[in-house]
Amino acid sequence: MLVHPARVRPLAEKPRRAGPVVYWMSRDQRAEDNWALLAAADLARETGAPLHVAFALAPGYPGASLRHYDFMLRGLAETEAALRARGVPFHLLLGDPAAVAPEFLRAIAAGACVTDFDPMRVKTLWKRAVAEAFAGPLLEVDAHNVVPCVVASPRREYAAATFRPKIHKRLQEFLEPFPELPAFPDVALVATPPVDWGAARASLSVDAFPGPVPDIVPGPAAARAALDAFTAERLPGYAARRNDPNAGAVSGLSPYFHFGQLAPQRAALEVLAARAGHVADADAYLEELLVRRELSDNYCHYTPNYDRxxxxxxxxxxxxxxxxxxxxxxxxxxxxxxxxxxxxxxxxxxxxxxxxxxxxxxxxxxxxxxxxxxxxxxxxxxxxxxxxxxxxxxxxxxxxxxxxxxxxxxxxxxxxxxxxxxxxxxxxxxxxxxxxxxxxxxxxxxxxx
Ligand SMILES: Cc1cc2nc3c(=O)[nH]c(=O)nc-3n(C[C@H](O)[C@H](O)[C@H](O)COP(=O)(O)OP(=O)(O)OC[C@H]3O[C@@H](n4cnc5c(N)ncnc54)[C@H](O)[C@@H]3O)c2cc1C
Structure with missing residues (x-):
């Protein structure tokens, strides 16, 4: 088994059927270091079923413009290539995820579907619709938090002071190294043409302004390079210099985390590996990455009207x-x-x-x-x-x-x-x-x- 069972939560408890396993990728848009993808791989290997990954591209999203879609689509193109290299087909579904995801699951006669955890309202509504419409089980895997949100605490926490001990108590159990995604026989690939990224862009109805940001390269490879540069060059001194906006001392990783192009757990593992000699810097960084960031998911998950x-x-x-x-x-x-x-x-x-x-x-x-x-x-x-x-x-x-x-x-x-x-x-x-x-x-x- 590749994934800690407490990361996995059924959203619709229906019996598993024969047929491919689908990872409906949403928040965690990467092939490496992805617990949701690994859980789907586990399920597929159990019965020798094929594994497919699908991403449902909504034509618009509250607050999002071309700036965000461009960053996301360039990252997804890289993720498609990384998955195909492991023999896993990637499907880009165009339209409202609540409608196109169940349609795809039906068309491919999926036996089970795995998705990733996201406490934002729009995502919760999409998942509810898919859980109802899909005839098989829908499983949710927290691939974004090091300590899965629902494991860290069963309720809305009052402050970092109440949340911190809960995270630290379970950290050792969950801050484990990532296994590699197993390779799959590439029979399913043959029937899946590569994504037409031009058609994907043409399907969007978002504002062209604000447009793409020129000085940040999207995608998992650039994210990993940014993490490596941070741990090697700027982690030393982070604690003292992070509050100076002119110092260039912070990691700049938050866009990569937001689009799931880099696992926060990967950042935590690398920073821990570089901790010797820089204990105060590493601990200051891990406080932001683990306690503050995961507290935000805790708040949104347990507060339905979270932005009111x-x-x-x-x-x-x-x-x-x-x-x-x-x-x-x-x-x-x-x-x-x-x-x-x-x-x-x-x-x-x-x-x-x-x-x-x-x-x-x-x-x-x-x-x-x-x-x-x-x-x-x-x-x-x-x-x-x-x-x-x-x-x-x-x-x-x-x-x-x-x-x-x-x-x-x-x-x-x-x-x-x-x-x-x-x-x-x-x-x-x-x-x-x-x-x-x-x-x-x-x-x-x-x-x-
Ligand atoms: C008004 C306001 C709006 C914010 N909006 C966002 C947002 O839209 N998206 C976003 O990711 N963060 C937001 N933050 C939190 C924080 O400012 C950013 O996460 C951080 O500045 C990102 O830069 P970095 O990756 O270089 O951070 P670093 O200093 O390198 O920190 C490492 C990581 O820790 C996490 N982190 C750092 N500070 C916080 C914090 N205060 N709360 C929660 N997690 C944190 C982030 O994941 C960050 O990437 C906001 C904070 C404020 C006060």
Whole structure:
């Protein structure tokens, strides 16, 4: 058996039938280091059934533009080639996944279907539809979290402090090396023509703006190279330099994690292997990668209305409501924020960085969202503005981390009450002076002007 059984969860308990096993790939778009694909391979080998991988390409997705689809499709083309090299056919299904995935399973007379874990609402709805329509069993495998989300905790955690011990308790059990994907006899390949990627692009109905980002290469190979460069060159010094947006000290891996082109578990294994001599750096990185990132999945999985104002902790809603009518020195509309048209050069630089590069440095990202709270007419509007700008422009947006990052900054999620001030109430405050104390703000502004 290749996969820890606790990673696997039945979504529809129907008896397995004769026929091929299909991995319906969604969040984890890679051939290597993929527990969901390995679980499907296990099932196929049990009975000697063929293994197929299918990806259902929705013509649009909330918040996504050509920037995101281009990154994803270039990665998927590489994944198709890697799968074919192991004798596994890859099918790109065009259309609404809730409809085209069951159609494909029916057409191929699939005996069982495996998919990957994703707590985002749209994905949950697709899975529910497939679980109902498919005559065989649908199994979900958490290939994104090191400790599977439902194993780490059975409930929404209050804060990192309550979640951290739960992750560390199960880490040794789940942070295991990845086995190789076995090779399959390539009979099934012959009947599966290679994907027509031009037709896939033509099937999309997404905005051409924002377009692809020129300075980041998508795909599993580039992701692995970026991880290797980070562990060799920038892990030493990460703990001290990660909050300086000018230092280039962070890993820059979040777009690869978001599109599943790199397994977070692979990053954890490589960072652990490089830990000797850099203990504080490795531990600081693993705290972000394992505790903070997996806490975001915990929050979204156990909070159905996860991106709504009503989902904020009671204390935070109370304090924000009490200060909703406070005088704002500056007030901007969502369009003014989007156009980087605030009075403050530092904030505008962060917004420009986001629009031009599809990224904002993590420290500036907190500042960026907190100022949206301070300069919006209401906290509810601030939440919507920050979420929609993050989703539209960030390569790693539309992710549990984006939801939690915005709700932490604007709404005190996973945080505690601080001293009361206007507009923020008891939400943690940040100001420009604090940024200037921490790093060379003028150099940051100059880079993004
Ligand atoms: C307002 C706001 C919005 C955010 N939106 C997103 C988003 O859309 N997508 C996204 O992936 N992250 C988001 N984050 C979290 C964090 O800023 C990014 O994960 C990080 O900056 C990505 O850069 P990196 O890969 O170089 O990080 P590194 O510093 O190299 O960290 C390593 C990894 O740890 C994880 N991580 C780091 N910081 C956090 C954090 N605060 N919370 C959860 N996981 C973290 C990420 O997976 C990251 O790739 C947001 C944070 C804030 C405050």
């Amino acid at each position: 104002y009503d989902a904020l902790p009671d204390w935070a809603r109370k304090t924000l409501d009490a200060h909703a009518g406070d005088e704002r020195e500056h007030r901007y509309t969502p369009a003014q924020f989007e156009a980087a048209a605030s009075h403050e050069a530092l904030w505008n630089a962060a917004q420009r960085e986001l629009v031009a590069t599809g990224r904002i440095h993590g420290y500036m990202r907190m500042y960026w969202a907190k100022k949206i709270l301070e300069w919006s007419p209401s906290p509810r509007q601030a939440l919507d503005t920050a979420l929609s700008l993050n989703d539209r422009y960030a390569l790693d947006g539309r992710d549990p981390n984006g939801v939690v990052g915005v709700l932490w900054s604007v709404g005190g999620l996973h945080d505690r009450p601080w001293a009361t001030r206007p507009v923020y109430g008891q939400i943690r405050y940040m100001n420009e002076r604090g940024c200037r104390r921490k790093f060379d703000a003028n150099a940051y502004i100059a880079r993004h002007s």
